Amino acid sequence: MADELEKPREDIILTVTGNIAHHNADGAVLLDRPMIENVGLKELETHTVFSSKAYLWHGPLMRDLLEYIGARGESIEVLALDGYSITIPIKDFYDYDVLLATKRDGKHLSVRNRGPIRLIYPIDHDQTLRDPKYTSRFVWQIEKIVVK
Secondary structure (H helix, E strand, O other): OOEEOOOOOOOEEEEEEEOEOEEOEOOEEEEEHHHHHHOOOEEEEEOOOOOOOOEEEEEOEHHHHHHHHOEOOOEEEEEEOOOOEEEEEOHHHHHOOOEEEOEEOOEEOOHHHOOOOEEEOOOOOOHHHHOHHHHOOOOOOEEEEEEO
């Protein structure tokens, strides 16, 4: 039987399904902002491929979130509110300190400013991440992740 995680107490901002060991709903993990941040807040100062200045981002490392939910796959499909989706190898999250950002410059992200969560790669710390292969993985307004 899969391990049970706590239930969200606030608005759900992320649903994770697929090949996962832990659940708090029928075959899924439903996460609110405090649950995501309780995985462990890290910070990263970096540009994005869409910004002319560096911002200070806060959120858990994606590898820590994947361990929290018991991900057992080779890739994740990330789906955004605007219909964008992309499949990303899980290896990325062990090779690089990719954040699932919930804050920018100390303020929680909202849908209006490309939140409530988004993937941030540390492009200022590794120039190879400026390759289009990676820049397409800067997903904002994430609503769902499917572990494959």
